[in-house]
Amino acid sequence: MEYQYLRLANDLERKIRGGNFRVGEKLPSLRSLRAQTGKSISTIYQAYNELEDRGVVEVREKSGFYVKPLLDRVLPRPLRETGVIRPHQVTINTHSTMLQQYINNPAMLPLGTAVAAPELLPLKQLGREVRNVASGYMNGRMIGYGHPTGHPGLQSELAKRSVGYFRREKGEEIIITNGCMDAIDLCLRSVAREGDVILIESPTFLCYLQLIEDLNMRALEIPVDADTGFDLAQLEDILQQHDVRAALVNTSFHNPLGYVMTDLAKRRLVEIITGRNIPIIEDDIYGDLYFTETRPRPLKSFDNEGLVLYCSSFTKSLAPDLRVGWTIPGRFREKVKRIKFNSNVAGSQLNQSVAASFLASKGYERHLRKMRGSLKKQAASMLQGVARYFPKGTRVSSPQGGICLWVELDRRVDSLVLFEMARQHDIALVPGNLCSVTNRYNHCIRLNYGYPWTERIEEGVKTLGRMVHEMLKT
Template sequence: MKRYEKFAEHIAELIRTGVLGPGARVPSVRYASQAHGVSPSTVFQAYYLLERRGLIHAMPRSGYFVNALAHAFEPPMVQPAHSESTAVDVSELVFSILDSMKDPHMVPFGSAFPSPRLFPLPRLARSLASANRDMHPDLTVTDLSPGNPNLRGQIALRYRVAGLALPMEELLITNGALEALNLCLQAVTEPGDLVAIEAPAFYACLQVLERLKLKAVEIPVHPRDGIDLEVLEQTLERLPVKACWSMTNFHNPIGASVPEARKAQLVELLARHQVPLIEDDVYAELYFGQQAPKPAKAFDREGLVLHCGSFAKSLAPGYRIGWVAAGRFAQKVERLKLMTTICASMPAQAAIADYLQHGGYDRHLRKLRLALEAQQRQMLAAIARYFPRESRVSQPGGGYFLWVELPERVDSLQLFHLALAKGVSIAPGPIFSATRRFKSCIRLNYGSPWSARSEQAMATLGELIGTF
């Protein structure tokens, strides 16, 4: 990272943490130069970068100031969850909505994926070509599950850098994180078992429970602190829950991240009841601050946390390479993998391993995070311009989703169909609940570069919301 980029990140962190609030004056170029021992040109470059990211603006003869939205948003409300177990039946609703989003001409606010234009696909293609050219024929037999040893070694190295010393034997490469999550649930449950899930929850979680004939027990999610530990504890004491599925960092759809102290409490609580935690952590690399968030896995002392990750959201969409650090359940998860899909694509595994070693993954991630943070601010500003003032909006510190709680009069399923007719996709709230709640909520994806078309789509959504 260049000197001006480091200084820009220092100022950005002051803004994120509220030390420099909306409208606050940023240190002058002269003062910043003297106080931080950098040249005035370095400070100017940093401030120009922060301007491009939408964090500050210049005022003639007055200096630089922190940008403020048109008005401050209240966070979404914490809604009480359904307290009993529920048979899950959401797939038809989810499939009908997902099918309607496949049109490439749609503005993809309802998509579950960031724009592929944000990823180094040409460089990955070179890694793929190199991996295919150099792959020894024997590897097609010897490198079945648990997966490519070079890739597993690179993943283990990234865990180690983050402070987690995991044995290679615990790591299994999968066909994306969704397969990892499926295998983990199969390893720790039987049909008919109860699984504690979040409300709202990513709809794929609901579909997995439906397919495996498991029952959901919904636990509310706080828009800032994540899963409600108090409700979870009461649930564990009252019901025979066999597993807990939680997205601990940059939750999809609400954006919450569980603070470290509460992650430790979550792991301790589940360990006390001997309930495995399936940690869905696919957005962990997409943080906006200087410090990567720790997973709950970092606090696991009994091997009860099955930590699932993926390169689909941070590097290689379409390659379908994920993994799980499965703790005490590693052997069982591996055998389930061998009984189903045997192994993930060997060329794709080798390509990602090559890229992690030689392609500049961390440099790419820094660019990706900056792009996503700027796009988030642009979408928040558009919501402030076009949506009702009483709307409540999450403001996560990473990922690429906003959860918007609209006035109660708005039916998000009706809004979905109205927006679709105008060429704009959104994700309506009911697909994120086993009991089809969150009627007036929508999830918006800011994972595509902002454009005049994006701005017009937000204006269109605002007009449609105004018709309710």
């Protein structure tokens, strides 16, 4: 027989997960719930304690019980795709150019960009640092070319942050770049050449595909699980069948699925790939935006051979326009350094000095703690919004960090058609067609939860859900 408090707790949890109560909303008081249900204060209190144990609500002292951000068991996870795995020529730039016309338009609802809202970023602190370091321009200290590998002060601050993660923690191992994609571009050109096969996760970040296309390389897409990432046994089999020259992966808060591989799986992944003398380019741009207690270890921390080329930036966590990224390219450092020098000689000393000064002030960690809390709440709101407004059968990722939500729709839905319909309502999204060259994800979309959940965003998600309903009817 089910106890009364459990029956009440189950009923409240169903209402919370069904969207009757929103993230951060205060739940009814003990007295009001007693009047509403006829249950005793003791039974209601036991029910709330049960919900607290389940991680559904939280207690705020002298205030009451509030709905916690829920990222699990809201909707089923997306399915891992199957089918023949073989290298493909990439032809995605035409569609990608179409997307770029709209996703950065300020009039569009920003569900297509993978960036955080300005109000989540430390703009005042950064502005203060800009004013402080700009004195170097006034006295002429910063108008010449900087060091080809980057600002020594920034390299030193980044090295301090890498303690415990990387075997080599000297600043000179780090090469500063113009954002994370610049770092990935330099690394890919350093380890592979035209016609080579590049192993990537599937679905993947569309900019990886654009880069592979521009370098006239071929993509070998490996379908990954929405919770655990690579099937390592399958990966070993695939590496025996294909001549892979490099891997480009994002195993911590994957874009677009949001998963993070376990340390054990990451270690084994590095062993499998580097054991064949294949370099791994690691994109860790979302590593600082975790929702769990601790930051996940990067693949680079398991690298014994210098074959993992680590890449990251401050684009997502500080400001996109700062354009400060970096790479730790291991045994390929000299080649990356040479290609970088030939491409742009040196990066902006002003921007690098701003980043270095902000890191040295310890303000970055304070900012990250606040930003992570906001993103987790926004992720839960977006997830529950999809659960409320999208058709039955919709599947959604459960991100443990980062900024993106992956939505798997009925296979009758064409995400490019949905993209065009949404555009006419000033809503931007990323169609799944652009996250693969295999046509596996034409029925999927990627949504950005980097902006606070407002009435406008909720109305946009509701509109998208209505469009999907209409597409299924016709």
